[in-house]
């Protein structure tokens with residue numbers, strides 16, 4: 001069977017994206033990838049499209065929690081490993097910590113110690129880029145460890161929240177914008 005075209009992949013991703021009003025708080029339009037991740041063809045299409053953001057990356061960094069699912073799939077597709085950037089308090093050995101605000105609260109991310117090689121080209125993967133607080137914190141953690149951000153790849157960008165502007169010119173590869 002032939003590999004679907006990027007246009008066919010994008011159509012499949014678009015058709016499986018859901019939005020939910022007033023979650024997790026009133027006024028937030030929440031983009032839910034559950035149906036996309038649960039669909040084998042949809043997950044494969046998403047993985048191919050995200051992996052094309054930086055096919056020369058030598059590690060993927062997946063951001064908790066939804067970025068873990070996508071990050072591991074993208075890493076497997078690229079034949080590289082995945083580093084899980086976690087919410088505070090989950091890792092036994094921590095290289096560095098960054099706090100940030102997002103659309104509906106604040107959070108703290110941690111990079112595991114001794115797994116990101118200095119000089120590595122890291123592809124950051126997450127589901128949504130909204131205010132950019134999460135991706136910017138992850139990028140700072142990566143760079144603080146002496147690695148480079150090859151690109152930030154997300155399924156969905158919310159351009160009204162200007163997340164891209166917080167990413168210091170790092171290439172952003174968003175499959176869709178809403």
Ligand SMILES: O=P(O)(O)OC[C@H]1O[C@H](OP(=O)(O)OP(=O)(O)O)[C@H](O)[C@@H]1O
Pocket residue numbers: 063064065066067101102103107126127128129130131132133134135163
């Ligand atoms: O661009 P930002 O405004 O920072 O928002 C984007 C982040 O928000 C969501 O994660 P959330 O913190 O809700 O965590 P979860 O994936 O663990 O549910 C999403 O998965 C991104 O990581």
Ligand SMILES: Nc1ncnc2[nH]cnc12
Pocket residue numbers: 028029030031032102103104128130131
């Ligand atoms: N509106 C939204 N939908 C899903 N994830 C998000 N992360 C931040 N804002 C979001």
